[in-house]
Amino acid sequence: MMSMLTGKTVLVTGGGRGVGRAIALAAAEAGANVAVNDLGVSLQGDSTGDSPAHEVVKEIEAMGGKAIALTDSVGNWDAAHSMIETTVKTFGSIDAVINNAGNLRDVIFHKMTEDDFDAVINVHLKGTFNMSRAAAPFFKEQAGGAFLHMTSTSGLIGNFGQANYCAAKLGIVGMSKAIALDMQRFGVRSNAVAPFAWTRMVSSIPNETPEQKKRVEGLMKLVPERLAPFAVAMVSDQAKHVTGQVFGVRNNEIYLFSQSRPIRTAHSGEGWTPETVIDRVLPMFENDFYPLHKSGDVFTWDPV
Known part of the structure; x- marks a missing residue:
C-alpha cells in the first residue's frame, strides 16, 4: 500500500476523527497529498470552535507527507467549491473525494423535528452532493477521478430512531449509482461503502439494558x-474498473451488498382491482416479504 497513491491528491471529509482520520493517514502513507476536512463540531453538528483537522495534518507532516486542513462545512455549496478549489491550487490536482463527514440526531420518528431531519440530511446527503459536484468538473477535465461515499447498514437494512440518518444514507447509495452512470464516460467512478467501526457517532448508542450492553461490547x-x-x-488506479457498487467493511470482513432487483412477479391479463391485489398478489408475495430487521439482526456474528 506504500506507493499506491503516489502523485495523487485525496480529499477526506470528516477527516479529523475516527474513520476519516484513519483514511487520511492511510492515504498519506500510500503516497497521496491529503486535504483533511473537518468542521470541528459536536456529534449533533454544533460548532465546537476547534477543528481536529489541523492535528491530522501535523501527523501526516510528521511522517513526511503533505496535507492541508479545510475547516468549512460540506453542507454549504459555496464552501464545498472553495475547498475543492483550494485543494487544486495547493497540490495541482484533485484525484479522489472520500465523503465521510457526518452527524447524528437520533430521535424516534413521531418525535423527530424538522431541524433534526434537516441537520442530518444537510451534512450526509447534501454534503456528499456538494463535495462531489464541486469535484466533478475537475474529474471530467482530467478524464479520471474516484468518489467513495459512506453509506450505512442503517440505510441499507434499517435501525430504530434514525429516520433522518437512514434516509440520508440510503439516498447516498442512489446518488453514488447516479454519479457512476453519469460520469462513466469521463473515466470517473463512484462507489459506496458501509463502515462498521466504533467511532464517536456510534458511541452515542444507549448502553443501559443487557441487550444494549451486549451490542455495544460487539x-x-x-x-x-x-x-x-x-x-x-478503492480510490487507486488499480480499482479504476470498479464503479456503481456498494460495499461493507467490518474489521477483517469485506462485503459486496446486493442492489434492488425484482424477486417476484404477478401478472393479470385483465389488469388488477383492489380486491384481486388483496386476494392474489399479497398471498403470492408474503413468503418473500422482508421482515422489519435492524442492522444488528442481520449482522449477528462477532467481528473477526
Whole structure:
C-alpha cells in the first residue's frame, strides 16, 4: 500500500476523527497529498470552535507527507467549491473525494423535528452532493477521478430512531449509482461503502439494558483503522474498473451488498382491482416479504 497513491491528491471529509482520520493517514502513507476536512463540531453538528483537522495534518507532516486542513462545512455549496478549489491550487490536482463527514440526531420518528431531519440530511446527503459536484468538473477535465461515499447498514437494512440518518444514507447509495452512470464516460467512478467501526457517532448508542450492553461490547471491537486499506484501494488506479457498487467493511470482513432487483412477479391479463391485489398478489408475495430487521439482526456474528 506504500506507493499506491503516489502523485495523487485525496480529499477526506470528516477527516479529523475516527474513520476519516484513519483514511487520511492511510492515504498519506500510500503516497497521496491529503486535504483533511473537518468542521470541528459536536456529534449533533454544533460548532465546537476547534477543528481536529489541523492535528491530522501535523501527523501526516510528521511522517513526511503533505496535507492541508479545510475547516468549512460540506453542507454549504459555496464552501464545498472553495475547498475543492483550494485543494487544486495547493497540490495541482484533485484525484479522489472520500465523503465521510457526518452527524447524528437520533430521535424516534413521531418525535423527530424538522431541524433534526434537516441537520442530518444537510451534512450526509447534501454534503456528499456538494463535495462531489464541486469535484466533478475537475474529474471530467482530467478524464479520471474516484468518489467513495459512506453509506450505512442503517440505510441499507434499517435501525430504530434514525429516520433522518437512514434516509440520508440510503439516498447516498442512489446518488453514488447516479454519479457512476453519469460520469462513466469521463473515466470517473463512484462507489459506496458501509463502515462498521466504533467511532464517536456510534458511541452515542444507549448502553443501559443487557441487550444494549451486549451490542455495544460487539461494536467496541470494530476499529476505524480496518476500513482504511479498503478506502485506499478503492480510490487507486488499480480499482479504476470498479464503479456503481456498494460495499461493507467490518474489521477483517469485506462485503459486496446486493442492489434492488425484482424477486417476484404477478401478472393479470385483465389488469388488477383492489380486491384481486388483496386476494392474489399479497398471498403470492408474503413468503418473500422482508421482515422489519435492524442492522444488528442481520449482522449477528462477532467481528473477526
